[in-house]
Amino acid sequence: MLPTPLTPQDAAAPPVxxxxxxxxxxxxxVTDVxxxxxxxxxxxxxxxxxxxxRHRRTRGFFGAVLASGALRHGAVDVAVGPDGRVLGAAAWEAPGSAGHLPAQVAQLPTFWKALGWRGxxxxxxxxxxxxxxxxxxxxxYLTAIGVGDGARGLGVGSTLLASRLRQVDAAGAAAYLEASTPRSRTLYESFGFRFLATVEALGTVTGPASMWRPARPLA
Incomplete structure (x- = not known):
């Protein structure tokens, strides 16, 4: 999956x-956000x-993706405002979890309901x-990251990224993602991700960028 195209404005830290x-x-x-x-x-x-x-299909798709991936084999982080409202979410799959076919098969009815067989x-x-x-x-692997309406430009996306990457660094691990747009690629580069290649053959005018963040030496 792909992280959402976060904007450079997300680099500013939100108040709380x-x-x-x-x-x-x-x-x-989380799926709605x-x-x-x-x-x-x-x-x-x-x-x-x-x-x-599209919104209904996307919600269903994310529900199946998270249930078969990050919720079982990784982490789903949420950014919560002072009122307790979920402002953003990020889903990560843990190292060694790329092949979770049995969990995906278990979610097949949800995938079908969201996308249909052709989808x-x-x-x-x-x-x-x-x-x-x-x-x-x-x-x-950053499966997806997104910020809800009314919370964009407040640094919510960057706060989510920074929080998980601190844990990734503490574990001496590497990270990988695909950036949907040139603007989001710039933001991810500011977090230490390096461009690897353009992902072609997805039917888009410009393919997303695959990006790698090597493990940081432990202090």
Whole structure:
């Protein structure tokens, strides 16, 4: 999957934002935040299509992706404002979790409900393209990151990234992601990610950038 195209304005720290693990009952709000954040993302459109049903399909798609991936084999972080509202979310798959086919099969009914059989075939083809670009060394993989309406430009995305990357660094681990836009690539570069290649064959005018952040030496 792809991180949402965060903007450079997200580099500014918000006044008060707490980053914590998503609670078991927060899957729906997390998927809604991510679906809203990806509403205009051209790469996501290659997975879920366009039209009036796009938000519903994207929510269902993220629900299945998280249930079969980051929730079972990684971490889902949420950024919460002073009022307790979830402002943003980030999903990460842990090192060594790339091949969780049994969990994906278990979510097949949810994938089908969200995308239909034709959409599932399209999503599988896209995932195969993305998988070919993932580095072989073990790493944390940013499945998706997004900020909800009304919270963009406040640094929520950067706060989510910084929080998880501190833990990644403490574990001496590497990280990987795909940046949807040139603007988001610039932001990710400010966090130490390096451009590897452009991911072609996804049906978009400009493919996303695969980006690698090597493990940091432990102090």
């Amino acid at each position: 934002v707490e980053v914590r693990p998503a609670a078991p009952g927060e899957l729906e709000v 991510l679906a809203t954040a990806f509403a205009a993302d051209p790469v996501m459109a290659t997975f879920t299509g366009t039209g009036p049903e 599932i075939r399209r999503a599988l083809a896209n995932q195969a393209v993305l998988a070919r670009h993932r580095p072989v060394p073990e790493h944390w």
